[in-house]
Amino acid sequence: MTDPLMDTDAAAPPPDPVTQELLTFQCGGQSYAVDIMSVREIRSWSEPTPMPHAPPYMRGMVNLRGSVLPVMDLAERLGQARTEDNPRNVIIVIQEDRRVHGLLVEAVSDIVHPTLEQLQEVPNLEAEGATQLAERLFVVEDTMIQVLSTERVLPVVAGSAGAGLA
Amino acid sequence: MDPLDAIRATFFEECAELLETLEAGLLALQAGEVGPDTVDGVFRAVHSIKGGAGAFDLAALVTYAHEFETALDGLRVGRLAPDPDVIAVFLRASDALADLVAAAQAGTDVAAPDPAELRALDTGADGTDGHPPGAEATTGFAPVMIDLGLVPEPESARPPEAWEILFEPLPDLLASGNEPLFLFRALEVLGRIEVECLDGDLPTLTAMDPRVARLRWRILLTPSATDLTETEVESIFEFAVDLCVLQITPRGPLAADALTPAPSETPPKPAPTPLRPTRTAASVPTETGRPVSAVGATIRVDLGRVDRLVNLVGELVISQSMLAQGMARAGLDQHSEAVTTLEELQQLTRDMQDSVMSIRAQPVKSLFQRMTRIVREAAQATAKDVRLVTDGEATEIDKTVVERLADPLTHMIRNAIDHGLEEPGARAAAGKPATGIVRLSARQQSDRVVIEVSDDGRGIDRARVLKRATERGLVPPDRSLEPVEIDRLLFLPGFSTSAEVSALSGRGVGMDVVQRAIRDLNGTISINSVEGAGCTLSISLPLTLAILDGMIVRSGRQRMVLPLSAIVETQTLAAARVERLGAAKRVVALQGRFVPLLDLAEAMGFGTVAPDGTEDEDTALLFVEPDDSGPFALCVDAIEAQRQVVIKGLGDNFGHVPCVSAATILGDGQVALIVDPSGIAAMRGLHRGQGAQPKEAIAV
Numbered sequence: 001m002t003d004p005l006m007d008t009d010a011a012a013p014p015p016d017p018v019t020q021e022l023l024t025f026q027c028g029g030q031s032y033a034v035d036i037m038s039v040r041e042i043r044s045w046s047e048p049t050p051m052p053h054a055p056p057y058m059r060g061m062v063n064l065r066g067s068v069l070p071v072m073d074l075a076e077r078l079g080q081a082r083t084e085d086n087p088r089n090v091i092i093v094i095q096e097d098r099r100v101h102g103l104l105v106e107a108v109s110d111i112v113h114p115t116l117e118q119l120q121e122v123p124n125l126e127a128e129g130a131t132q133l134a135e136r137l138f139v140v141e142d143t144m145i146q147v148l149s150t151e152r153v154l155p156v157v158a159g160s161a162g163a164g165l166a
Numbered sequence: 167m168d169p170l171d172a173i174r175a176t177f178f179e180e181c182a183e184l185l186e187t188l189e190a191g192l193l194a195l196q197a198g199e200v201g202p203d204t205v206d207g208v209f210r211a212v213h214s215i216k217g218g219a220g221a222f223d224l225a226a227l228v229t230y231a232h233e234f235e236t237a238l239d240g241l242r243v244g245r246l247a248p249d250p251d252v253i254a255v256f257l258r259a260s261d262a263l264a265d266l267v268a269a270a271q272a273g274t275d276v277a278a279p280d281p282a283e284l285r286a287l288d289t290g291a292d293g294t295d296g297h298p299p300g301a302e303a304t305t306g307f308a309p310v311m312i313d314l315g316l317v318p319e320p321e322s323a324r325p326p327e328a329w330e331i332l333f334e335p336l337p338d339l340l341a342s343g344n345e346p347l348f349l350f351r352a353l354e355v356l357g358r359i360e361v362e363c364l365d366g367d368l369p370t371l372t373a374m375d376p377r378v379a380r381l382r383w384r385i386l387l388t389p390s391a392t393d394l395t396e397t398e399v400e401s402i403f404e405f406a407v408d409l410c411v412l413q414i415t416p417r418g419p420l421a422a423d424a425l426t427p428a429p430s431e432t433p434p435k436p437a438p439t440p441l442r443p444t445r446t447a448a449s450v451p452t453e454t455g456r457p458v459s460a461v462g463a464t465i466r467v468d469l470g471r472v473d474r475l476v477n478l479v480g481e482l483v484i485s486q487s488m489l490a491q492g493m494a495r496a497g498l499d500q501h502s503e504a505v506t507t508l509e510e511l512q513q514l515t516r517d518m519q520d521s522v523m524s525i526r527a528q529p530v531k532s533l534f535q536r537m538t539r540i541v542r543e544a545a546q547a548t549a550k551d552v553r554l555v556t557d558g559e560a561t562e563i564d565k566t567v568v569e570r571l572a573d574p575l576t577h578m579i580r581n582a583i584d585h586g587l588e589e590p591g592a593r594a595a596a597g598k599p600a601t602g603i604v605r606l607s608a609r610q611q612s613d614r615v616v617i618e619v620s621d622d623g624r625g626i627d628r629a630r631v632l633k634r635a636t637e638r639g640l641v642p643p644d645r646s647l648e649p650v651e652i653d654r655l656l657f658l659p660g661f662s663t664s665a666e667v668s669a670l671s672g673r674g675v676g677m678d679v680v681q682r683a684i685r686d687l688n689g690t691i692s693i694n695s696v697e698g699a700g701c702t703l704s705i706s707l708p709l710t711l712a713i714l715d716g717m718i719v720r721s722g723r724q725r726m727v728l729p730l731s732a733i734v735e736t737q738t739l740a741a742a743r744v745e746r747l748g749a750a751k752r753v754v755a756l757q758g759r760f761v762p763l764l765d766l767a768e769a770m771g772f773g774t775v776a777p778d779g780t781e782d783e784d785t786a787l788l789f790v791e792p793d794d795s796g797p798f799a800l801c802v803d804a805i806e807a808q809r810q811v812v813i814k815g816l817g818d819n820f821g822h823v824p825c826v827s828a829a830t831i832l833g834d835g836q837v838a839l840i841v842d843p844s845g846i847a848a849m850r851g852l853h854r855g856q857g858a859q860p861k862e863a864i865a866v
Contacts, residue, residue, distance in 0.1 A: 048837070049724065049836060049838060049839065050772065051820070051823060052770040052823065052825055052839070053823060053824045054823070061829060061837040062837060063831045063836065065477050066473075066476055066477030066478075066481065066831060067477070067814065068814045068816065068829045068837055100819060101819065
């Protein structure tokens with residue numbers, strides 16, 4: 001299988017919270033993190049081809065070495081303002097099961113190894129859509145970082161792609 | 167891999183090609199396309215298999231191929247006429263040969279097929295007048311045979327003692343870098359040569375073009391090895407063969423000075439080998455010991471590698487366009503070396519992209535050809551007279567799809583012959599010709615490839631199907647079903663109408679397996695049966711893996727691709743007759759009738775309509791007519807290009823996107839959507855009423 005969207009080698013070991021590695025990045029002025037095991041690569045910004053009948057946070061598709069990669073604006077997905085076009089924006093390519101998605105963010109920051117004690121539960125805040133996407137929180141140098149669940153970040157296929165416009 | 171294993175693998179790949187050539191040749195003969203080329207092609211295929219098999223010590227294969235070859239030789243020299251019975255025997259023999267090759271490849275033993283039928287064909291041949299198995303240098307396959315002299319050559323097959331070679335270069339010979347002197351030196355290695363230059367028809371000095379070869383040569387070769395074959399002599403000229411007229415004549419020992427062929431040494435017995443007269447290489451280039459390459463050699467490549475190549479070329483194109491932009495920014499002179507070289511590079515990349523794209527696509531011809539054997543075997547097993555008619559063999563689909571269609575098609579064809587076609591008696595009673603027809607066709611229909619298997623048999627016996635389904639509890643007894651619904655019952659798992667499962671199409675699988683295989687390819691299968699007139703099964707496959715002829719258009723700020731097959735007509739906006747209907751709607755005349763006019767970007771859901779002011783002379787109208795709606799027109803800002811694009815499915819990552827059938831990556835690396843006109847029609851409510859819906863795919 002040479003589809004660059006699919007990485008069959010990445011048989012991710014079961015996440016071990018003690019040694020979990022996280023990639024942190026900036027998005028909509030806030031800090032977030034995703035499990036580094038789900039990150040396939042980081043790409044520089046290229047103009048996506050818009051998709052019709054898609055939710056507004058879906059920026060469209062870009063060419064990832066011959067495959068079509070969907071790109072979503074993570075800030076907009078998190079309920080914030082649309083990310084401003086900037087050539088310094090980057091696309092984090094994440095893989096969740098068989099699906100590969102690009103997340104448009106402002107900048108990648110660091111790789112961190114929080115210990116189990118550092119990771120906090122997400123406080124239950126009246127089920128705001130945006131908070132649902134984070135599964136843990138932790139603090140590094142006075143900055144709160146939200147660890148996102150890749151599973152929850154990705155849109156539901158077929159259901160949401162055309163929903164609301166049909 | 168062990169080097170020998172690699173050679174072995176090559177041999178079997180070649181065998182597959184040769185078997186294909188063999189079958190194609192026999193089928194051509196069966197169809198009455200009789201010619202020496204066809205017969206020779208068939209003969210060479212068997213001969214090459216025999217030669218290669220000899221090198222690998224595959225005794226059973228060699229023996230049978232030899233019998234086959236001997237019988238074919240009868241056809242070649244004219245002792246046998248290519249009448250249907252004879253060809254039928256040969257076709258069966260080719261199946262047997264294919265089985266033997268498969269067994270040899272798998273390393274399993276099969277019972278050696280009985281060559282009696284072949285022997286009976288050609289009573290004139292006693293099996294020894296050809297070459298003994300494996301004793302001859304193989305022509306199609308590389309390993310050199312070493313004749314240890316263990317098998318004594320029959321008297322009549324003894325090679326001549328000298329060869330007369332008439333060599334006449336064509337004008338292009340020198341231009342291609344060939345040099346007659348080198349050819350003569352190579353000949354000299356084989357034995358003593360006497361070269362005579364024929365300078366009879368030289369032009370005058372003023373008319374002489376020094377780049378054109380004008381001389382001809384006659385060479386008398388007395389080989390140092392007595393068993394030199396014509397093939398070996400010809401192989402010296404291998405690289406020049408298309409560029410010269412070559413005549414190689416065997417010469418007897420006593421006739422060394424005469425220009426006529428030597429008389430046979432054993433006049434009373436017809437001995438074809440030494441009497442085979444001159445051959446003109448230029449007219450029959452496939453005679454030169456390269457039979458495989460001459461009929462379109464192929465190699466088998468891991469599909470992953472091809473995909474990688476496709477993707478890499480995509481990357482190359484992007485890097486190149488970035489380079490071009492960078493150079494434009496650097497303000498280089500238009501005539502500078504860098505700019506012109508880049509233009510050459512762009513041309514090369516385009517060619518490369520086209521070539522790479524064409525690798526994956528494959529005509530269905532080879533698949534259809536494999537079905538001829540299935541038809542033959544099924545016809546034999548059921549004692550029915552069946553003719554296979556194929557149509558649209560040039561239709562291209564993705565290689566993977568071609569391969570994965572073989573099993574479902576096999577099953578469908580067996581079903582058509584076993585269940586569809588009537589017994590000969592019943593056909594006569596129904597006033598049909600004795601020979602049943604199974605038709606296999608392929609065509610591209612908008613964004614699908616449709617493959618149909620149809621027969622002219624009795625059609626589906628709906629009463630029996632319903633009875634069986636009720637018995638099996640698949641349908642509640644009191645339920646009344648539409649005929650179409652009854653037909654669909656065939657696709658239910660475990661359904662079989664034959665009272666007892668027949669040896670042929672039974673095999674424990676039903677149409678449900680076929681349906682699953684087609685669904686795995688993201689295809690649909692539908693059935694259309696007319697009682698007494700036959701049944702048609704249509705497989706419709708998406709182009710997810712395939713290549714699409716598309717029209718690249720610009721609309722709004724997007725470039726999009728429309729399947730060429732969907733477009734019935736294009737007009738410029740200026741030339742079209744557009745009328746307003748109400749406040750926002752527009753219609754346009756297509757062949758005297760008004761059809762709806764939509765803006766493509768807007769219809770796709772990309773928001774605002776371009777204000778009227780932006781319409782210019784580039785603005786074009788594309789008329790489309792999806793299967794399930796009336797015609798309508800799409801207005802685009804410009805038509806940019808018409809070209810083949812590779813279809814990238816959106817499946818896993820996007821789910822279904824309305825109005826979009828897939829995406830593709832354009833030459834500059836940008837992703838473009840492939841428009842689904844039918845989806846637009848559905849979105850805009852242009853679909854015909856429910857009652858007019860054409861037959862839809864089975865959804866059990």
